[in-house]
Amino acid sequence: MPAFSHDPLAGAGERGDALTVALDHYRPGQEVYLCGPPLMVAGSRLRLLAAGVPAERIHLPTEHVA
Numbered sequence: 529m530p531a532f533s534h535d536p537l538a539g540a541g542e543r544g545d546a547l548t549v550a551l552d553h554y555r556p557g558q559e560v561y562l563c564g565p566p567l568m569v570a571g572s573r574l575r576l577l578a579a580g581v582p583a584e585r586i587h588l589p590t591e592h593v594a
Contacts, residue, residue, distance in 0.1 A: 560586050
């Protein structure tokens with residue numbers, strides 16, 4: 529699923545940051561896997577939790593697990 533971050537010159541695709549686009553497609557029961565820089569992963573995890581994704585469905589890279 530192509531996602532473009534508000535780029536007016538981008539071709540066809542959904543617009544918005546990747547997490548917003550992913551949340552638009554999220555269905556209860558799905559697993560969510562995050563990767564990226566630590567601050568981005570932490571912020572994304574908080575957004576997922578706030579959106580109602582259960583913590584046990586959110587999977588982080590092993591270096592982010594405390």
